[in-house]
Amino acid sequence: MQSAVELWQNAHDPYSYVLVEHWETQYHLDAHGKTPHRIDFNDTVNGHLKSDYEEHHYNEIPR
Template identity: 70%
Template structure:
């Protein structure tokens, strides 16, 4: 998932992080050049497959947050 996502057009960062204090808690950090690129990502076979598998393990809904980059 991570390798394939990082190959996608418009993806400048795609990383999975595990919480140091809770080995069952993860954060998926990603940066897309545009909303259109993110939308296209959500239609890829690797995202659909990953999402289907992960949803089977979740104990609660995941939190999704969107941020806007602050230029330097």
């Protein structure tokens, strides 16, 4: 289950974006990566990138 999605644009480069997704578990993220719409999204986005796509994974630090 996905809890939130955020799209950020770089303040100094209007062609640079960050998509932040919050996932309940790694299992949910892995399952999402296999869905047709996610595969289509990657195929579409990668065709418009000026540089290689980067994916980073982080763990939330509880407050």
